[in-house]
Amino acid sequence: xIDPRQRLWTGVMLTAIKDAVNSSESxxxxxxxxxxxNGTDFGYVASLAGxxxxxxxxxxxxxRDRGWTKTDISVLR
Numbered sequence: 001x002i003d004p005r006q007r008l009w010t011g012v013m014l015t016a017i018k019d020a021v022n023s024s025e026s027x028x029x030x031x032x033x034x035x036x037x038n039g040t041d042f043g044y045v046a047s048l049a050g051x052x053x054x055x056x057x058x059x060x061x062x063x064r065d066r067g068w069t070k071t072d073i074s075v076l077r
Contacts, residue, residue: 017032043057
């Protein structure tokens with residue numbers, strides 16, 4: 001069973017990824033992308049979510065390199 005705090009931080013990560021890819025709001029999309037690529041606390045948040053920060057960041061860079069196209073983010077779970 002997943003810890004409730006881990007579930008919370010996983011939600012934070014997934015929301016940022018969804019906003020970076022799908023948000024119709026330009027500012028929201030820009031802020032999400034900036035945090036995913038350069039956020040100083042990104043590694044900490046990824047760790048709290050139970051992810052390997054370096055592995056997730058590599059996936060984020062791939063997503064960026066593909067033009068942030070709408071995609072199935074289940075590979076990041």
